[in-house]
Amino acid sequence: MEPVQRVLIGIGGGIAAYKVCEVISTLFKAGVQVRVILTDSAQQFITPLTVATLSRHPAYTDADFWQPHQRPLHIELGEWADVFLIAPLTANTLSKLSYGIADNLLTNTVLASRCPVLLAPAMNTEMWQQVAVQRNWQQLLTDLRFHALAPGYGLLACDRVGAGRMAEPAEIVTGVQSLLHTSGKRDLLGKRVLISAGGTREYLDPVRFIGNPSTGKMGLALVQAALHRGAYVTLVHAPIEWAVPQGVQAIAGVNAHQMQQAMLENFADADLTVMSAAVADVKPAEYSQEKLPKRSLPEQLPLAPVPDIVAELGRRKQPHQRLIGFAAQTGDIITPARQKLQQKKLDAIVANPIDKPNVGFGSDFNSAVFLDNQGRQIEIPHCSKLKLAHQLFDFVSGLYSRGQKTEVRSHSDLS
Template sequence: MFQNKRVLIAIGGGIAAYKICEVVSTLFKIGVEIKVILTNSAQKFITPLTLATLSRHPAYTDENFWQSTHFRPLHIDLGEWADLIVIAPLTANTLAKLAYGMADNLLTNTVLASTCPVLLAPAMNTDMWEQQVVQRNWEQLLTDNRFHGMCTGSGLLACDRVGAGRMAEPPEIITYVQSLLHTTGKRDLLGKRVLISAGGTREYLDPVRFIGNPSTGKMGLALAQAALHRGASVTLVHAPASWDVPLGVQAIPVVSADQMRASMVEYLPSADIIVMSAAVADVKPREYSQHKLPKKSLPQALPLEPVPDIVGELARLKQSHQQLIGFAAQTGDIVTPALEKLHSKNLDAIIANPIDEPDSGFGSDHNRAIFLDQQGQRIEIPPCSKLEMAHRIFDFLENK
């Protein structure tokens, strides 16, 4: 997916610069060609030699600004070379320059000499980040569709302040880079509200025992990331999971099918696209014990009752302008039961994916599937990462 993709990483002066080593190393390992620019301030925190070693290319500084390559200015060559520019950490100083179109170093000149998407990962002290002038510059810069801004995190900063301004972590930056390389920066979901369910619900018999399934929610997480990176406002209703919800996504944690149903119905009216990727339990114990049952007291035959049909209820409640997409995780023949669910539940589309194939299904970082819709489309999605599958799903929906 990333062969022949070219990313230029521009590093500003801040302690978060050390985190970019992981970004450069990981992107190189997945096949992305990387070049790096460091500002003079960035070199106080990390050396060009380190980045050159990780990227397998020279790391450029302002000393190279007037260096010509094939008799062309370096900033022109770099700007035309890049499929994507990542500026991380983005300092208040560089932000102000970009907001006003200033170009007084290699980084800012290269941005002005390019036309590709630019991903911004700001990092600064909380008081600096919250200054009215900084927020004004940030909002002004993001009015240009070239620029994609990452939310800052909150926590203990290097200045010992606890608050907003922490740079997004390397895995989040890497995922956003992958998304932008797929979409080439388009925001086809801008102004849309996307509601996603994720993970496997748990139906408890007592405080320690439950009926569940192996779903980790990774597919729902990837859908949330993809929708966010394409400009959507995203609400993620998720069962217990071991991953962190991406910055910028509204998270609604739930446990049981009843709780998931209540949240999905609550947020349904404001959604434009609803993706039901959660693995909801089919049944639950008829009775719940407030205290752990002794092993000898466990029933030989466990009385069960069905849980709510969430996707069926959403289909009955949805409006004509809304799109409802379901998932069907199956073994063996995945198409026949998926088509039956598509029509019986009156879904707009369904994703049939095998859980008995290598490196796909529950718990895997990869998946494969067949996209089916009410118009009779049948599109196979070959083995790929779950993030790529999420983007392919939104690609299909865009073309419907």
């Protein structure tokens, strides 16, 4: 049985406060217990009744802070939380946190807690770019307890287009879910992680291609998990329909040859490489620069092999590098995955079924069996792709140093 997950949300005074309502609702629907603190200024934008209705629990304000309680309220809340989200983080609250000032319920609770704190700033571009604000931001992030969702670029409430827009609710929820799994650990801090994602396309002419249903969602989850654990991430991707997260070096390609070039160019610098892309096995032997008329299509399409990228990476792998592969299979998923693990000189492989409902290509969920070259094998039941990504990094954590004995966390453990 999964342990209860508890998230405390502090809402600051800014128009972006309305976005936090979606975060509260999404977390509650996912079975997370949510408690909310509203600053006095936050109540100028959303009401305690709104967040209480969404979280199914009364909201806390400074008025509650000064009422008698069996135990001090800020102590009680600080000890209760597994993760503390502050969104929107205003310039005012940021300055208080950077100097350890505690003059309201929100800031007192931060100092009275030990759990990881996720920060999602939101403010006008000029405010965000002020030297004092940036100094406070950088100073606060020297404390590894604090995790950042830096503001994005876009249209602001002041009609300015620029930096300062709070992260979108889906990105915030993903950050919270990562911290619930890792408890804030950054075991990939300073490591360079290379990830491939998406399904390659091998074109016959400008409009027809040999491809597969991969959307790259598993690759996105791996990117998010690696970022949240402190890694420098390089993503090599085939055509995708999602936005690459901030802070990622992204290299786009279409076919296997382009992906091979990008992977080989970046592989030497990588500590850990995860080849999650669904790369085509063959391509049309000939390519037409113009669309072929239907009558000109061959009855039998001549095919040619494409580069075996993961095998080439296995041949080039240095002793300090770790290489993880994926094997999407139907029926028996273990035997072909174990063969691929050995033949391609992988350190570990993810065998995942594509013939089960609501897993694999296009789904937000997955299931898998992890195998490594030390003979370990662990089954991961149906879960979100983000959770599977974190469990994969847990599984391979002991492979970073050759010969190091690996301690694997149970897949029921929760970042």
